[in-house]
Structures are given as structure tokens and as C-alpha cells.
Amino acid sequence: MSVASILNSADQWRASRSAQANALWAKSGNEDAYLRLPQHLIDAACVAEWLWEHWVSRSLKATLSQLWGLEEEYVRRLYCFLAGTHDVGKATVSFQRLVKDSPRENVLLPPLYDVGLSLDWPQGEGPDRKFPHGMASALLLRQWLADRDVEKMRRVAVSSVVDAHHGFTSDAQGLANFAEAISGRQSCFDEIATEFLDSMAELTDIDEVLEEIDFGDVPVADALQLMTGLVIMADWIASNEKAFPYTPLHAQRQRLEEAIAYINLPGPWIPLDVPDDTVDLYRRIFAWSDGFQPRPVQAAVVEAAQKTQGPALMIIEAPTGEGKTEAGLAAAHVMGQRCGAQGVFLAAPTMSTANGLFERTANWARRSSRQGEVASMFLAHSKNRLVTTFESMRFSGIGEDGQGSDTGQGEGAVVATQWLCGAKTGVLSDFVVGTVDQVLMMALQARFSMLRHVGLAGKIIIIDEVHAYDTYMSQYLYRALEWLSRYGVSVILMSATLPPSQKKKLAAAYASQLIEDAENAVEVLDTEGYPLVSVVDATGVRATDVEQRPTDTEMTIHHLDDSLSELASTLTEQLDDGGVGLVICNTVARAQEAYRELAGHFPGEAELHHAAFIAASRSDKEDSLREQLGPSAHRGGLRPWRKIIVATQVAEQSLDIDADLLITDIAPIDLMIQRAGRVHRHHRPATDRPSKLQSPKIYVRGIETRIPVPRFDGGATAIYGDKLLLATLACLPDVFRRPDDAEGLVREVYSSQLTIPEEWADAWDVACADDKKKRDRAEARAKTYRFPSPTYAANLSDLFSQLHSNTETVGGEERGNAQVRDADFTIEVVAIETTEYGYSPLVGDATVLEGMEPSAHAARQLAASTVRLPARMTRREVDFDQIIDELEGQTPGEWHTSSLLRGSVALRFDAQGTATVGRFEVSYDSECGLCVLDEVPSP
Structure with a gap:
């Protein structure tokens, strides 16, 4: 035929x-x-x-x-x-x-x-x-x-x-x-x-x-x-x-x-042939100049990729600053070229990190593709239309020679075609950068899940910051790895701080579809090497220890009283000759409280970063911060003489910044190490740092009492649980050597044989019991909408059983889409300010007359003026229903005709920046973001 x-x-x-x-x-x-x-x-x-x-x-x-x-x-x-x-x-x-x-x-x-x-x-x-x-x-x-x-x-x-x-x-x-x-x-x-x-x-x-x-x-x-x-x-x-x-x-x-x-559907990715020389590969696909050499872990990753047999799982563990992203993309190039992959999906933990990786990945995709070949690209998250680099790609043409107008000689082109820019079709693009949710939802019972499976089944999947996913999300990740392995998809996982137990579970999930007795086979990964490149393929499981870079810094660790006055006085003393201080808090409310205190002591020199800022403002603030505190900014130029950054966990992953001093809330040790990676991050002249901070310091707060048994701030306990916090505190050294101590500390804190102070024994037993209950509940909840293992999924209907049994009207499915993260169902609003004749986005210069359809300019500003309400406002179902009803009533009816605004709800603020919805009064300002001012007690 x-x-x-x-x-x-x-x-x-x-x-x-x-x-x-x-x-x-x-x-x-x-x-x-x-x-x-x-x-x-x-x-x-x-x-x-x-x-x-x-x-x-x-x-x-x-x-x-x-x-x-x-x-x-x-x-x-x-x-x-x-x-x-x-x-x-x-x-x-x-x-x-x-x-x-x-x-x-x-x-x-x-x-x-x-x-x-x-x-x-x-x-x-x-x-x-x-x-x-x-x-x-x-x-x-x-x-x-x-x-x-x-x-x-x-x-x-x-x-x-x-x-x-x-x-x-x-x-x-x-x-x-x-x-x-x-x-x-x-x-x-x-x-x-x-x-x-x-x-x-x-x-x-x-x-x-x-x-x-x-x-x-x-x-x-x-x-x-x-x-x-x-x-x-x-x-x-x-x-x-x-x-x-x-x-x-x-x-x-x-x-x-x-x-x-x-x-206008481009065909699959056609990568450049892989050169024999690893140095040549990195220079070609990343446009490195002559003389630039890959680091040991980057070379080891390519060597491991070349030795894989068929589909494989690769786990890259290396300190921050080792170029794991480039290593992962290089490995994807090698593996993709060998198997004829459709393309690559790069998954990041947050929208902000995905945005930051998009342009880098696009440049790599062009250079890694054969000259004259055209591939498709997509930014996979709900705010992609607001990202300039992606939006411009959607409208870029393809030159007569088959290349995009912005490509260099010898490169392919990447475009974002209209048909592949839909919410459900975007994942079918050759190259996709998005949040990890897009991969986790592969294991979620949801309508049209089969399109997501087709989109991922032909690609190489890279997942960054894999340590960042909690027990609940990990259940979806394990199941997604089973399906990816079943489909013969190669997966690359990257982390600076991955607990050994978590690594073995990830490897066992993938290995379950390839080799017998996967649980025992992955025990070889319980090794103390660091950096480490681990591989699972049909031939077995193996780990390669990589040469570690020399100690780049030693950080002294101090403990700080949790009062705001102590926070301010410590920064006043340490930054008396200038410098950049980074204060990381575990909750938005705590960060806002710290910022207000510090703004009074350091007028004009303190800045706040968290997820409760309007999307456009948050992006602009983060871009400005990267510019001021990035590797090429120096004191006397863009790098300020003195600055204090107060931030939440967004600073762990999203911000490539370099501070002189870190004050952090207590957190699990792997996250503490991530936070420490923002201190003395870049190699810079001694003149860039004040003399007092030539050696980095870390101060730990968020501990309300230490004797006889530590009691932590309630926000830290709610997020992380007392078990990990007690374990971290028990193992926290007086001096942290980077990168030497990272692997040992993570291994010790997560060890089942951890020794804790005798006087903590009763509290430790309670914390361990609570942790087990939380994990058991999380695993049970995750099963609600999760796919069965491919080993036991006989019929297609097995993948949609919950959609038939669920009777919730708002949407069993809509609520199910939120199931891949263990978080309360929250509401995102478009923040608008009521004016005399209409309304304006809370951030932006556009105005819209009441009853009129927003212009394209206004719609774009409105779509960028989104902020998510705090979870406590909608945690109770009665609050959720009341707030949704009121927000729908505040939303201009004309929005349903706008592709950018359709389905959004508005929250109307007055000229003073306050609004009332349900039983809550909230405010918004450019310094602190969204705050809950008052709430009527629950009946």
C-alpha cells in the first residue's frame, strides 16, 4: 500500500x-x-x-x-x-x-x-x-x-x-x-x-x-x-x-x-548530528566562545547520555552554579538525536522560573536544530500571552530560506504557530517550556488527557528543581514517570539537593516499567558521591561520581531571636558599611511584616518580593532585581551600595541574585541550602562587597523558643511540619562549606537513623507521628484523581473513572485540575480600580468606559493585572461560594468577548486601594502587594 x-x-x-x-x-x-x-x-x-x-x-x-x-x-x-x-x-x-x-x-x-x-x-x-x-x-x-x-x-x-x-x-x-x-x-x-x-x-x-x-x-x-x-x-x-x-x-x-x-504545523525536531567531541557539542548548541570548557558534571552528563541503551532516566545532582540546565539540554540533544524524539519539554517549578528559561531554551533549540529546519515552540502556563518573548514568537514569520528572521547562520528556526498555541494543543509543539504541573497532569484523570500524553510521549522530558515537590505532588510525579517509561520516553531530573530516599523512589517509579525487582535495583543509588549522575535504563541502574569543584565559600551560621527589633538591629549592624542583605520568610504575611519594619529603618533601601503582587508588577520587580544583583552588576554601577531584599520562597528558585548576607526563616535543610545558594553566588571583585561581609554569613530565625524543646513559627510548622524542622535544627552546623557539605547534610537530615538531642525525644516522637499522618493523608488524597499505573490500566475507561463518578457541579474536573498541587483551591482575580466613568487596571495606564469592550491595549494590561487571593479567604466552602458570586457580579460583562479576559473575574478597588469581598476587607499597594486588612469572624 x-x-x-x-x-x-x-x-x-x-x-x-x-x-x-x-x-x-x-x-x-x-x-x-x-x-x-x-x-x-x-x-x-x-x-x-x-x-x-x-x-x-x-x-x-x-x-x-x-x-x-x-x-x-x-x-x-x-x-x-x-x-x-x-x-x-x-x-x-x-x-x-x-x-x-x-x-x-x-x-x-x-x-x-x-x-x-x-x-x-x-x-x-x-x-x-x-x-x-x-x-x-x-x-x-x-x-x-x-x-x-x-x-x-x-x-x-x-x-x-x-x-x-x-x-x-x-x-x-x-x-x-x-x-x-x-x-x-x-x-x-x-x-x-x-x-x-x-x-x-x-x-x-x-x-x-x-x-x-x-x-x-x-x-x-x-x-x-x-x-x-x-x-x-x-x-x-x-x-x-x-x-x-x-x-x-x-x-x-x-x-x-x-x-x-x-x-502551519512544523514537523518533528531534526537535531544536529552529535559531534564526537563533547566540547564541540557545547560550543555549537550554546554558542560558547573558543576556550570555554564544560564543567566536569556537564561533560559527565553527555558521556552518560551516550552510553544509555534505549529510553532512560537520568538524575543530575550538582550544586547551584554548575550549569545543570545546559547539561540537561545537552543530554536531551544526545538522547533525542539517537531515538528520533519529537522535541523537548523543560519543566520548571514556577511560572517565573519557566519565563526565565524560555528564551534560553529557544536559543538552544535554534542552535541544536539543523540549518533550514523549522520547529514549533510553546510556553506552557496560563500567563504565556503576557510574556513578550513568547508573544513575539507567535507572530514571527519564516524567511524564504526556511529560517526565522532572528536566527544566526547555520541554525534552525523556532516559531509558535496559531494552532499550537491553544491551551490543549500547546503541549504538541516540538519544544515546550512550562511549569511542572503540565507534566504532573499526565497522571491526572482529566478530559483530553490523551492529547497531553501524545505531546509528551515523543519528547525528552527535563524536570528542574525536582527536590521542590512535596509528598502530594510527588505521588503524581511517580505515576507520571511510570507512564513516561511505559511510552519509552527518556527523562532528565535535576536538583542541587535531592534526599536519597526521594531519589530512589523516583528511580524505582521509572524502573518499574523497564526492569524486574526495581525496588531492589535502585538501592545502588544510595551512594555518598556528589555531584552525581545516575542512570536507569533497560540494562540496569548505575551512578557515576563526578569530580567536585573546590570549596567556593565557607558560611558561618548564627541564630537570631525572632523579634522584628532583633532583625532590624542585626541588619543595621551588619550593613553599616553597605552591602546587600537577603531576608527570606516562609509566608507572605511574615514577609510583609518584616518589610514594614525594615522599611522604617532603611528608607528607600528595602524591597519586598512575594507571590501576592500583581503579575505584571512582580515580573518587572524581579527583572529589575536580577539586573541590579546579577553577575555583571558591580558596586558603583548597577549594584546598589546598600539594599535589603525581603522575599518568600520565590527567592529559592526564581531569582538569580547574589547577596552578601542571608537571614532566613528555618526550613528543611535542602531548602536552606538552596537559599544559601543566593549568598556569594557570583564570583566578583572584592570591592563589590563591604569589608565586614567579605566572608558570607547566614542568620536563622523563625524559632520562637529553643530551650528545652524548639518551638517554631506557626507558618513554618504549617508548611513543612515539625519533623523536618527539628531534624534540620539538630544537624545545622556552625559553618557550611559549599558545595562540600550539601550532600552529607541532606543525607543526614533525611536519614531514618538520625540522632536528635535526648530532651527532644517526646516532641520528636509526636512530630514523626504527625508527619506520617500528613504523608498518609496526602497519598490518599492524591489517589482521588490520579491515573492508575500503566501496569494495571487494562481499559481506556480506567483512566476516566473519576470523571464518571464525580457529581460536583463546579466542577469535579476543574477541581481535579488543581489536584496536582496540595494546596487550597484559590481564586485569581483581575484587580481593577473604579473610576468616575469606568475602571482601570490597578497597574497600568489604560482606562475603560463602563459598558464598553476593552481595547487590545487595555485587555492586555487588565490580563496582566492579576493577583491570587490568599487561601484563607476561600478555604471554607461558604466563603468560596460567596466570594465567587460577588466577584462575578463585579466583572464587566464585555470581558467574555476578549480572548485574554474571557473566564476571568474582577475585584474592584477604590481610589485608596481597598476592596471588600465576602467577609474580608483587602488592600493593595505597590510596596506590600495584597493584604487582608480585616475579616468578619466566621459564624
Whole structure:
């Protein structure tokens, strides 16, 4: 069967359909335009064929072939057949009658009557029975397969793909009830459906494939999930009216060519060949100048990548400043080039870190791609339209030579095409930078999860700061690693401070799909080396100790009374000759409190950073801070003589800044080390630092009492739990040598054999019991919406069981989407200020008259003026419901027409920056961000 056989025969196939088949409508447009069902089916089949040949990567084809137990050519035929029959359920009275008593009835139904079709209800259908066309497609295909003697379990599995083409499977009981209701009936519509199935089977030459399926193992959820995602992709493209007009004007070949040109879907990544010399690789893909050498860990990572056998998990543990991001991308290049990967997904812990990595990754993607090749790129989080570098990429053209206008000689190009910039389609781009949630949601039961699986299954996945994920999020990460391993996806995990127990769990999750007795196999990773590069592949588990850089600094650690006066006096003493002090607090409220105190002592020299600032302001503040405290800023220039930064945990990961002094709330040791990485971070002239702070110092606060047993600030206890805080305090040294002490301290704090002071014994036992309860609860909660392991997911319906059983009206699914982080369900608002004649964004110069649609400029400023309400405001369901109702009432109705504002809710502030919602009064100002001023006590 030739590659283009479906397209070559498409016009003949369509012309050969019966008058009754051609009378059926599939999609209704404006005025009298509509798309006939045969045209939509052949469009989808042709798109599937094009996608297989031009978009599906070599690695994804191999994965599908392995999971289905079929040759790649047979998988191609099956894909085209299922895409070409996915809407056969529209050949039913239930679907055709959807336009009854509507303005479209007089256009869409007369052609049916003209060919003698009656819309009287047949057996099993009726006005009181909803018969979704996805379910109808599945049952019609299932019966057709039965007539071809395909074994029952196999025909149920194959038909579940078309059943789920709207993003989830039908309820099993509903399917069974309808199957029984229509069994044995005689219907002219069923005869039309059989015509479609018979003719599409002949067109795609599917009979040999069905024989192979009947002979092999029953397809299970992994194979079905990926196939469904590809069918949905073909259906969505074929359903795009601008790509495939509802009034066909051309032969199918021209129709397809024009549609593909409109969709503008670049093919898979084609990387440069990997040079023999590791130094040459780094210089090429990162534009390093001659003489610039990769660090030992960077060289070790490339060497390890070259030795992997098939799909692999790589864990890179190295201190901050070792270039782990570049190492991970270099490893992805090597692994991707060997397996024919679609591209790379780089996952960061927060939006801010993702934004910071986007341009760096885009530059790497251009340099790593062959000259003249074009790849697609996407920034995967909800605020991507506000990121200038991504937004400009969405509108960049491709030059005549196939390169983007901003690429250098010898590079490929990356573009963000319109079709691939959707919330659900973005992950299908070749290169994606986003928050880790986008990967964790691979293990989340949610509608259209199969598109996410297709998007990730062909890529190399890089996850940064992997230590940052708590017990709850880790459950999703473990399960995602199982599915990625099952799909043959290579994964690279990076961390500066990864507890050994966590590392082994991550490795065991991935290894579970590759090797026997994974739990025991990963024990070899319990080694004391640092930096360390660990690998899991089909040949086993191994770890490589890497040469450690020399000690770059020794930090003395001091303890500080938790009073604000002590905080201020310490900074006054230490910064009397200037310098940069970094104060990290565990909560926003605590950071605001510290800032107010310090702003009075250091007027104009204190600055606050946390997540409760309006999005645009937070980004601007962080950009300014990086510029002032980055590696190229020096005292007497951009680096200020004296400055105090008060921040929350955003400083652990998002801010590449260099302070002279750190005062930090107590936190788990791995996070303390991360925070210490912001002190004396950059090599700089001695003149950049005051003489008193030539040697770095760390002060630890947040401990309310130390004797006889430590009692911690309530915020620290709520976030981290007393067990880790007690363990950290017990192990905290007087001097921290970086990087020498990092691995040993993390290992000691997280050890099950930790020795703690005798007088803490009772408190330690209570803390350990509380920690176990919290972990058990987190693991139990995580199971609610989490996918089953691919080992035990037999049917496609196993991946959507919660969507059928959940009855919450706001959305079981919407709430489920928040399940990958163990956090209270919070509300993001657009902060606006009421003016005399309308409103303005709280940050920005745009004005909007009440009742008028916002201009593009105003909409962009409004979309950037978002802030998330504190969790305590919406933790109680009664508060949540009341606040949502009030916010919806404050939201201008005209926002529903704006792509940037649709679905947002507004919180209206007065000219003094205060607002009331529910039982809370809040304020906002540019110095402190959002604050809760007052609340009426709960009834």
C-alpha cells in the first residue's frame, strides 16, 4: 500500500458514497453552509495520513508499534481507519435530529427527506434518551468488528478509541445499556454507517491489521490512550472551518494542501548530528566562545547520555552554579538525536522560573536544530500571552530560506504557530517550556488527557528543581514517570539537593516499567558521591561520581531571636558599611511584616518580593532585581551600595541574585541550602562587597523558643511540619562549606537513623507521628484523581473513572485540575480600580468606559493585572461560594468577548486601594502587594 494511497483515492471514495450517505450533515456553519458527513470523514482520514508521515516522530511511531504489537505500517493504517470512522455515530437519528425545531432545520434536514430517509425514532433511540455520537460511533464500530469475527475484548478495546474522541470514555453502564437497547435492530441509518465502515476499511486496507490484532495481545490503556490522542488531533484539524471550508471548492489533494498550509504545523525536531567531541557539542548548541570548557558534571552528563541503551532516566545532582540546565539540554540533544524524539519539554517549578528559561531554551533549540529546519515552540502556563518573548514568537514569520528572521547562520528556526498555541494543543509543539504541573497532569484523570500524553510521549522530558515537590505532588510525579517509561520516553531530573530516599523512589517509579525487582535495583543509588549522575535504563541502574569543584565559600551560621527589633538591629549592624542583605520568610504575611519594619529603618533601601503582587508588577520587580544583583552588576554601577531584599520562597528558585548576607526563616535543610545558594553566588571583585561581609554569613530565625524543646513559627510548622524542622535544627552546623557539605547534610537530615538531642525525644516522637499522618493523608488524597499505573490500566475507561463518578457541579474536573498541587483551591482575580466613568487596571495606564469592550491595549494590561487571593479567604466552602458570586457580579460583562479576559473575574478597588469581598476587607499597594486588612469572624 503506497504512502499516499488514501489521498490518491479520496475523491473517488467520496464520489462513491450513496445518496443517503451524502445527505447526512456533520457540521453546521453560518448561514446555509454545512459540511456533509462523508466529506468530514475523508478529511479526517487524509489529515491522519499527513500527520503520520509529516508530524509523528520516529520515536512515537516506534512506541505505538511496540504498544500495539503491530508493524509501523499497520499502526498507520489503523490510525487512518479510526480517524476516518470516528464520527460514524453521526449517521444516527439522534444526531441528525439535533437541529429539529432550530433555524438550521430547513437547511440541514430536507436533503434527508429528499433521499427517502425518515427521522422517526428507531429501536433504542428516542426523545428521552441521550445518545452521544461518540458512544454511537463506538457501538456501531463494535458491531461491525463483531461481524468480521474480531474477538470481543479486542473489538471493545479498538472501538473505545472512537468512543473517547471527545476527550473521555462513555460511562460503562451507559454503553452497556445502549448496546442492549439497539441490539438486533434493523435501521437504514445503521446501513449507512456500515457503508462508511466498509468503504473506509477498503480504503485503508484494514483487514490485515484486524487479523494481526485478533492474533496478538488485547490492546490496553497505554496503546489506546496514544491512538485516541492522535485521532483527536486529526479530528480537530479536520473540524477547523478555516482550514477545511464547509463548502468544498477543490479536489481533496488541493483541499488538504490548503488546510495544512493554514494550520502551519512544523514537523518533528531534526537535531544536529552529535559531534564526537563533547566540547564541540557545547560550543555549537550554546554558542560558547573558543576556550570555554564544560564543567566536569556537564561533560559527565553527555558521556552518560551516550552510553544509555534505549529510553532512560537520568538524575543530575550538582550544586547551584554548575550549569545543570545546559547539561540537561545537552543530554536531551544526545538522547533525542539517537531515538528520533519529537522535541523537548523543560519543566520548571514556577511560572517565573519557566519565563526565565524560555528564551534560553529557544536559543538552544535554534542552535541544536539543523540549518533550514523549522520547529514549533510553546510556553506552557496560563500567563504565556503576557510574556513578550513568547508573544513575539507567535507572530514571527519564516524567511524564504526556511529560517526565522532572528536566527544566526547555520541554525534552525523556532516559531509558535496559531494552532499550537491553544491551551490543549500547546503541549504538541516540538519544544515546550512550562511549569511542572503540565507534566504532573499526565497522571491526572482529566478530559483530553490523551492529547497531553501524545505531546509528551515523543519528547525528552527535563524536570528542574525536582527536590521542590512535596509528598502530594510527588505521588503524581511517580505515576507520571511510570507512564513516561511505559511510552519509552527518556527523562532528565535535576536538583542541587535531592534526599536519597526521594531519589530512589523516583528511580524505582521509572524502573518499574523497564526492569524486574526495581525496588531492589535502585538501592545502588544510595551512594555518598556528589555531584552525581545516575542512570536507569533497560540494562540496569548505575551512578557515576563526578569530580567536585573546590570549596567556593565557607558560611558561618548564627541564630537570631525572632523579634522584628532583633532583625532590624542585626541588619543595621551588619550593613553599616553597605552591602546587600537577603531576608527570606516562609509566608507572605511574615514577609510583609518584616518589610514594614525594615522599611522604617532603611528608607528607600528595602524591597519586598512575594507571590501576592500583581503579575505584571512582580515580573518587572524581579527583572529589575536580577539586573541590579546579577553577575555583571558591580558596586558603583548597577549594584546598589546598600539594599535589603525581603522575599518568600520565590527567592529559592526564581531569582538569580547574589547577596552578601542571608537571614532566613528555618526550613528543611535542602531548602536552606538552596537559599544559601543566593549568598556569594557570583564570583566578583572584592570591592563589590563591604569589608565586614567579605566572608558570607547566614542568620536563622523563625524559632520562637529553643530551650528545652524548639518551638517554631506557626507558618513554618504549617508548611513543612515539625519533623523536618527539628531534624534540620539538630544537624545545622556552625559553618557550611559549599558545595562540600550539601550532600552529607541532606543525607543526614533525611536519614531514618538520625540522632536528635535526648530532651527532644517526646516532641520528636509526636512530630514523626504527625508527619506520617500528613504523608498518609496526602497519598490518599492524591489517589482521588490520579491515573492508575500503566501496569494495571487494562481499559481506556480506567483512566476516566473519576470523571464518571464525580457529581460536583463546579466542577469535579476543574477541581481535579488543581489536584496536582496540595494546596487550597484559590481564586485569581483581575484587580481593577473604579473610576468616575469606568475602571482601570490597578497597574497600568489604560482606562475603560463602563459598558464598553476593552481595547487590545487595555485587555492586555487588565490580563496582566492579576493577583491570587490568599487561601484563607476561600478555604471554607461558604466563603468560596460567596466570594465567587460577588466577584462575578463585579466583572464587566464585555470581558467574555476578549480572548485574554474571557473566564476571568474582577475585584474592584477604590481610589485608596481597598476592596471588600465576602467577609474580608483587602488592600493593595505597590510596596506590600495584597493584604487582608480585616475579616468578619466566621459564624
